[in-house]
Amino acid sequence: MGTTLHFLNHASVIIEYNDGQNQQMVMTDPWFQQPAFGSWLPNPPTAFHPALLASLSYDHPNFSFLISHGHDDHFDDQWLKLFNKDIRIFTANYDAPSVRNRLKALGFHNVVEVTPELSVHDLFRIRCFINTDVSNDDSLYTITTPDSCIVHANDLWYPLKDEAVSIIKEEIAAVPEGRSVYMSQSNSASGYPMTYPQIEDRSKILMEKVTKMTSQGLRNAKTVEAKYFLGYAGYSSIFVKGKEEYLDKAIFPSPQWMHSQFQPLIDELGVEMLDMLPGDRFDFSELQQSLWSKYSKDASIKNCTIDYYKQYDIIEQCDTYHLTESLDEPEMIEKLEGFLSGFNDFVLRYLERKEFEKTIVGKVFTVEVEGMDITRSVKIGEGLIETDDFNKKMRVTPEVMTAILNKQILFENTSTGYEANFFREPLETYNRDFIVYLTMYSYVYKKSKDRATSAA
Secondary structure (H helix, E strand, O other): OEEEEEEEEOOEEEEEEEOOOOEEEEEEOOOOOOOEOOOEEEOOOOOOOHHHHHHHHHHOOOEEEEOOOOOOOOOOHHHHOOOOOOOEEEEEOOOOOHHHHHHHHOOOOOEEEEOOOOOEEOOEEEEEEOOOOOOOOOOEEEEEOOOOEEEEOOOOOOOOOHHHHHHHHHHHHOOOOOOEEEEEEOOOOOOOOOOOOOOOOHHHHHHHHHHHHHHHHHHHHHHOOOOEEEEEOOOEEEOOOOOOHHHHOOOOOOHHHHHHHHHHHHHHHOOEEOOOOOOOEEOOOOEEOOHHHHHOOHHHHHHHHHHHHHHOOHHHHOHHHHOOOOOOHHHHHHHHHHHHHHHHHHHHHHHHHOOOOHHHOOOEEEEEEOOOOEEEEEEOOOEEEOOOOOOEEEEEOHHHHHHHHOOOOOOHHHHOOOOOEEEEOOOOOOOHHHHHHHHHHHHHHHHOOOOOOOOO
């Protein structure tokens, strides 16, 4: 008895505490089969049926959620509709209210914001750590039970700040020795490099990218003196029509794969890796594996999951499988120019309030709509310009661009969701600032009311 970690899928776990008299349970980052970023579906799928998991929220004496941030692979609105609206939901105290507003729109009225300060909720202590150098809208969390500490880093694989290290080490030191797990992202979470045609050896660069992320996650676990490491938040497949290579070349970051790539580093650091797939559980004395963990090969799990989504038409919910409407040329030009002008204004207003990614000023972003001979550019700080030069260019289908302009989908679906191709000049410069600001702006644009909201 005590704390048990149940791995559900992707970044979703249940942290259960039961000492025979007292009980508490927190479930993180739910994601069933609502496409994230218009194209992602979890692979492996959720290990337990969503209805059974939802039933816990009605009958467990102390069930709650922790939503790390607002990305759809961590926040499944459809699935959340099944849960008891009276339960507590923990999330970080972000400046932007989007997570809180989405939860309230779903009917949840007991939303608790946590901070780095000591935050006691019955048997559990929950803290969050937002690294604004990386993101204003994502956070690492510690969940400390009476006998264990779980670090839920989700997508924040980056080096930890000193102040966060100090507090996390205190949390781990407060529980019995050897009862700590550091969970960190173990796969790519964007279209780079696969959606960049200029890059020749994309598979090699993808491996280098994932190696950097996972290695840093392991080093973070060592830095805070966690006993165990769990690679997660990397179990997904990308469904873009006509792009089977996104399925074929994707990394499946299973324990077997992790050991094959990182065993020397694991040995060097002295961190023990938990060999867990969705469906497994760990109670700090024994790892109990599911039947598929024991017997199924990685390729079989991955391919059977893909076949399931195809057989049951789940992929038809993904953007490129159902978007068919396209604006005519004059309206496409008018709306695209409005979108880009609004983007420039948004960036300049944001920079008046915060010094964030200031490198974007003076750079050129270009949109090219395939098959329509439409190309438009914006220079941040000046507005729309006519030029053949760019720092970053997006080549996108009319259907996807129409859906963005008509507020059906977010810009993030093109980048993180692999639904467009990107080019950059010079090739070696990533221009992350454009992606970050376009992602933020797209949420604001989608909510605005001064433009049309449907294609037909």
